[in-house]
Amino acid sequence: MAEEMEAGCTRPTGGPTGEAQKQATEDETTTETLQQEVKPMIQVGHKAPDFTAPGYQKGNFINVKLSDYFGQWVLLCLYPGDFTFV
Amino acid sequence: MSIDSVFVHKMWDENELSKMVDGGVPFPMLSDGGGQIGRLYGVFNEEAGVENRGRFIIDPDGVIQGYEVLTPPVGRNVNETIRQLQAFQYVRNSKGTEATPAGWKPGKTTLKPGPDLVGNVWKEWQTKMVE
Numbered sequence: 001m002a003e004e005m006e007a008g009c010t011r012p013t014g015g016p017t018g019e020a021q022k023q024a025t026e027d028e029t030t031t032e033t034l035q036q037e038v039k040p041m042i043q044v045g046h047k048a049p050d051f052t053a054p055g056y057q058k059g060n061f062i063n064v065k066l067s068d069y070f071g072q073w074v075l076l077c078l079y080p081g082d083f084t085f086v
Numbered sequence: 087m088s089i090d091s092v093f094v095h096k097m098w099d100e101n102e103l104s105k106m107v108d109g110g111v112p113f114p115m116l117s118d119g120g121g122q123i124g125r126l127y128g129v130f131n132e133e134a135g136v137e138n139r140g141r142f143i144i145d146p147d148g149v150i151q152g153y154e155v156l157t158p159p160v161g162r163n164v165n166e167t168i169r170q171l172q173a174f175q176y177v178r179n180s181k182g183t184e185a186t187p188a189g190w191k192p193g194k195t196t197l198k199p200g201p202d203l204v205g206n207v208w209k210e211w212q213t214k215m216v217e
Contacts, residue, residue, distance in 0.1 A: 002114060012092065015122040042128055044152060048144045051123045053087065055114035056095040064114050067148065073171060074144040077162075078118070078129055078137035082090040082098040086161040 001069070002062040005054060014053030017065065048076070087116035087123065089136055129155055143171060145178065189216030 005012065042049065050067045066074070090098075095115040104110035116123075121137065124130030129140030139156040151174045156162065173186040176196070184196040187207075197203065197210060 007093075012117070013119050013122075014117070015120075016126050042126075042150060042153075044150050046150060047148050048142065048150045049126045050148075051126060053116040053118060053123060054092050055116040056092040056099065057114040058110065058112065061092050061096075062114060064116055066144075070144075070148040071146050073146060073175065074142075075167065075171070076087065076127075076140075076142040076144060078087045078124055078127070078140040080131075080134070080136040080139070080158045081088050082094045083102070084158070086159060 002055065002057070002064045005061040005063045007061050012054035012061075012063075014051060014063070017050045017052055017067075048074075087118050087137065089118055089121055089124075091119060092117045131158075134158075141167060143167075143174060145174065187211045187215070 048066065050065070052063060052065045055062050055064045066076070088095075092115070095117065099110045099115065118124055118137065121130040121135070124137040124140070127140055127142065129138045130136075131138050136158070139154075139158065139160075139162060141154045141162060142150055143152040145151050152170055154162070154167075169191060172192050173190055176186060176192070177184060180196075183198060185199055186196055187210075190196065194215065195210060197207065203210070
C-alpha cells in the first residue's frame with residue numbers, strides 16, 4: 001500500500017493530488033491564491049480530498065496516498081506539532 | 087499529520103511516544119510541511135503556521151462522515167471518536183435502515199426511521215438512555 005521512501009537530505013513534501021495539482025502546474029500563482037482565498041470548510045457527505053504525504057511508520061519512511069486506504073475506514077488526525085504538550 | 091518532518095516524527099516516536107504506547111505509534115505519522123494538506127482540509131492556522139486539531143472520519147467509499155476541529159490547547163477524546171466510528175459503521179451495515187440516537191453506544195437501542203416513528207420517538211428513546 002504505502003511505498004517505502006529513501007531518507008535523503010532534502011525534506012520530502014507531499015500535497016494535494018488530482019485536479020488541484022494540475023492547476024498548480026498550469027498557474028504558478030495558485031499557491032499564493034490558495035493562501036489568500038478563504039476556503040470553505042470541507043463538508044460531511046462529500047468525498048475526502050486526495051493527497052500524498054511523506055510519513056514515518058515503525059522505523060520506516062514511507063510515502064502515503066490517502067486514496068490507497070479507501071475501502072477501509074480511515075481516521076485522519078491533524079495536530080499542531082510534535083513535542084507539544086497536549 | 088503535522089507540519090513536522092518525518093525525521094522529527096521518528097525522534098518523537100522513539101524518544102517520547104514509545105514511552106506512552108507499547109511499541110510506539112502503529113499507524114503512519116504524516117508530514118505536511120508547508121501546510122498544503124491542512125489548507126485543503128480547512129484546518130491550517132495561518133496566524134500560527136501550524137495545523138489546528140482536525141479529525142476526520144472517512145468511510146470506505148472515501149466520503150467524509152464526520153469531523154471535529156479544536157484549537158491547540160484542548161486535546162481530543164479518543165473514546166468519543168471510537169463511539170462515532172462504531173455508530174457510522176453500524177448505520178452503514180444496516181444499509182441506511184437504522185439510525186443511532188443521541189448518546190448511542192454499541193448494544194443500545196437504534197431507531198428505524200419510517201412513517202410510524204413520527205411523533206413516537208419518545209416511546210423508543212429517553213434522555214436517561216444517554217448515560
